[in-house]
Amino acid sequence: MTSENYARRLIQSVQELSLARHLDAIAPVVRHAARELVGGLGRHQPLVEGQRFALQACISGWSMLNRQAAVIEDIYLDPRIPHAAYRPTLVKSLVMVPIRAPEPIGAIGAYWARQHRASAAEVEMLQALADSTSAALENIQVYAELERRVEERTAQLAKASQRLHVEIAERERAE
DSSP, X not given: OOHHHHHHHHHHHHHHHHHOOSGGGHHHHHHHHHHHHHTOOOOSSOTTTTOOOOGXXXXXXXXXXXXXXXEESOGGXXXXXXXXXXXXXXXXXXXXXXXXXXXXXXXXXXXXXXXXXXXXXXXXHHHHHHHHHHHHHHHHHHHHHHHHXXXXXXXXXXXXXXXXXXXXXXXXXXX
16 A cells, blocks of 8 residues: 555544444444554454453553553563463554553554564554544544433423423413
């Protein structure tokens, strides 16, 4: 892919993320974009699905706690990696970037089945994707709050309308 194509793909991802209205719409966009932007392993499910790790016990946690990318050429030489979790996978190298680096709320990983030292450009692309993901997550929260307020206000107006109809009916009976 040329740098122009990478830029196009990143812009497309940002646009797709900006349209997300629910959390489940974000993950597929991020997975596909991360894979296409850095040529990593194709995964349709999270790498260690169903497993939970303490922040201090995994590389995504390290990236979040340190507010920076982790670039690892050989996962078996890095003590930050929970090796047992990665043994059943094809992963040999990875990059992990924090989502919303100033106050991380998650991390995005890219993985390679061969030894790979991610370039500065690859890390920048992933971080840009993570920053866009952060904005999308915040937009979803705002959208959900707006929906909640609209529903609440609609219920208030329905009650007020019902009271008004009752009051009108009582006045008509009184006349």
